[in-house]
Amino acid sequence: MMLSLCYFSFWCVMRGANFARPSALHRAYVHIWLFVLAWAVLVAVTVTEDRMQIASGYLFVFWASQVFVATLVSTLELFGLPKKRQYAQGVQEDHEVRSHLTAVPRNDTIIAPSPGELDDGETAIQDDDESGEGDPPNETSPLVGGDTRGNTRTTFATGYRRSIAALVKATRDGTDRAGGKAYGHEQKWSASLPSSTWFLQFLILGPFMIILTGQLGLILTSSLSQTGADGSDLLRPYLVIAAFSILLLLPVTPFIHRVTRHLPLFFLAIFAGTLIYCLAAFPFSASSPYKLYFRQVIDLDSRNSTVVLTGYEDFARMVIADLPSAFGKYVDCVPSSGRQLGLVDCSFDGNDAAPNPGRNVKPGIPPQTGYDKLVNISVERAGLEKRATIKVDGLNTKTCTIKFKRSVKSVGVRGGGGPDHRIDPQGFKEDIAEFALWRSDWETPWVVDVEWDDGEDGEVGLPEDEAGQTYSTAAQGELRARAHRRDLRGLDGLVVCRWSDANTPGVIPALDEVWRYAPSWAIVSIKSKPALVEGTKSFMA
Numbered sequence: 001m002m003l004s005l006c007y008f009s010f011w012c013v014m015r016g017a018n019f020a021r022p023s024a025l026h027r028a029y030v031h032i033w034l035f036v037l038a039w040a041v042l043v044a045v046t047v048t049e050d051r052m053q054i055a056s057g058y059l060f061v062f063w064a065s066q067v068f069v070a071t072l073v074s075t076l077e078l079f080g081l082p083k084k085r086q087y088a089q090g091v092q093e094d095h096e097v098r099s100h101l102t103a104v105p106r107n108d109t110i111i112a113p114s115p116g117e118l119d120d121g122e123t124a125i126q127d128d129d130e131s132g133e134g135d136p137p138n139e140t141s142p143l144v145g146g147d148t149r150g151n152t153r154t155t156f157a158t159g160y161r162r163s164i165a166a167l168v169k170a171t172r173d174g175t176d177r178a179g180g181k182a183y184g185h186e187q188k189w190s191a192s193l194p195s196s197t198w199f200l201q202f203l204i205l206g207p208f209m210i211i212l213t214g215q216l217g218l219i220l221t222s223s224l225s226q227t228g229a230d231g232s233d234l235l236r237p238y239l240v241i242a243a244f245s246i247l248l249l250l251p252v253t254p255f256i257h258r259v260t261r262h263l264p265l266f267f268l269a270i271f272a273g274t275l276i277y278c279l280a281a282f283p284f285s286a287s288s289p290y291k292l293y294f295r296q297v298i299d300l301d302s303r304n305s306t307v308v309l310t311g312y313e314d315f316a317r318m319v320i321a322d323l324p325s326a327f328g329k330y331v332d333c334v335p336s337s338g339r340q341l342g343l344v345d346c347s348f349d350g351n352d353a354a355p356n357p358g359r360n361v362k363p364g365i366p367p368q369t370g371y372d373k374l375v376n377i378s379v380e381r382a383g384l385e386k387r388a389t390i391k392v393d394g395l396n397t398k399t400c401t402i403k404f405k406r407s408v409k410s411v412g413v414r415g416g417g418g419p420d421h422r423i424d425p426q427g428f429k430e431d432i433a434e435f436a437l438w439r440s441d442w443e444t445p446w447v448v449d450v451e452w453d454d455g456e457d458g459e460v461g462l463p464e465d466e467a468g469q470t471y472s473t474a475a476q477g478e479l480r481a482r483a484h485r486r487d488l489r490g491l492d493g494l495v496v497c498r499w500s501d502a503n504t505p506g507v508i509p510a511l512d513e514v515w516r517y518a519p520s521w522a523i524v525s526i527k528s529k530p531a532l533v534e535g536t537k538s539f540m541a
Contacts (some may be wrong), residue, residue: 217244307350358498407431498531
């Protein structure tokens with residue numbers, strides 16, 4: 001669709017320019033503009049390679065070289081034109097001949113034109129002239145030519161003078177003195193230009209560039225076709241397709257104005273048909289499916305689970321409507337968090353398809369009975385100190401995350417590596433609200449030391465009233481009691497552990513159900529979040 005639209009647009013622009021001002025140098029002008037464009041792009045490619053170390057612009061190096069050679073050919077073909085003095089002299093001679101011929105009676109100064117030099121009207125005039133000639137020759141007629149009235153003419157002048165009809169016809173058709181003919185309404189001197197150099201220029205510009213650009217365009221189009229489902233900008237794939245469509249058609253722009261209107265109209269019909277089909281037909285199929293993301297969240301405190309499908313709301317609801325476990329349940333769709341643009345998280349109650357990520361419950365027994373053993377948390381805090389030790393252990397998982405409801409000052413894992421100072425040489429400059437934990441085995445628990453800060457120590461500052469007097473003793477005691485309760489509250493948050501085992505059927509029944517009952521035009525991916533199943537459990541220090 002994009003190729004047909006670009007071809008028709010290029011043809012309209014070039015044909016319109018040729019119609020407004022026909023020029024024999026049209027190809028040369030277009031080649032010069034292409035050379036200027038290629039030079040500008042080549043400068044940008046050089047800058048990106050030198051400053052940003054991006055070397056993917058090699059395509060434009062080949063393109064600039066080809067445009068340079070084609071422009072050089074357009075310049076060299078101008079040597080086939082006659083010199084200005086020679087052309088001007090020929091035009092002047094033709095003008096003088098026409099002036100002389102029109103000043104002398106027609107039947108006495110020009111020879112009879114050949115049949116191919118006259119139109120029908122001129123043939124009729126010639127017949128009239130022949131029918132109106134004088135008396136037939138007699139004994140007084142001259143032997144060398146002339147008539148009885150004494151108007152003689154020389155032998156050689158009549159034989160080598162062109163007829164006025166031939167001169168008028170040559171002027172009208174754009175034929176030069178050598179017999180060449182200009183194209184269309186272009187300048188008459190262009191008849192001397194070589195007529196086959198355009199094919200050489202197309203061979204220089206076309207095949208190699210079209211093959212290279214076509215392959216890169218197909219690779220980028222196939223790789224970007226599903227990025228919209230990831231939440232990326234939907235305009236980017238169309239801009240890439242449009243850019244490579246233009247690059248594919250640039251080699252034909254110098255010659256496209258001489259293409260008849262039938263081919264561009266055919267491409268216009270293709271564009272109209274494909275546009276109507278794309279607007280009317282369903283956008284996805286089994287060969288070109290739509291991608292969604294699956295995630296199931298378990299609240300280990302309440303033993304409730306929720307199934308979440310991430311995608312565009314209309315298509316996500318269509319997939320959920322085909323799932324047996326979602327029949328008759330309320331579906332809530334909210335904007336998705338993270339980098340996704342325009343995507344929503346559509347969730348519904350997943351207790352009917354509860355997962356068994358820890359594999360600690362035998363078949364036939366509800367998996368919810370073993371949720372209290374999936375994540376074990378123990379917290380130790382000495383008095384009212386603003387530091388605590390959190391011990392976390394997850395069953396059948398190697399990764400968990402601690403999320404604090406308020407930021408903490410420092411976090412350290414016993415036996416683990418410290419912060420990577422290659423990433424942040426100055427250390428953590430901001431308070432920490434979330435901390436990810438990883439381990440290389442399945443049994444070693446995480447022991448995390450956390451320290452937080454609620455404010456300045458010592459006496460609690462007491463504001464003064466409008467009269468400038470401090471609060472009463474009872475008010476002071478109440479404020480100190482609030483500060484004491486704040487210290488007693490300590491730190492609270494959530495521990496989120498993740499599981500991603502989808503190789504064994506029955507471990508995540510909701511995912512098995514989505515894979516089985518989802519429409520043929522939809523495909524469920526498992527790469528949106530770090531894991532398929534997330535279990536959350538709260539703690540307080």
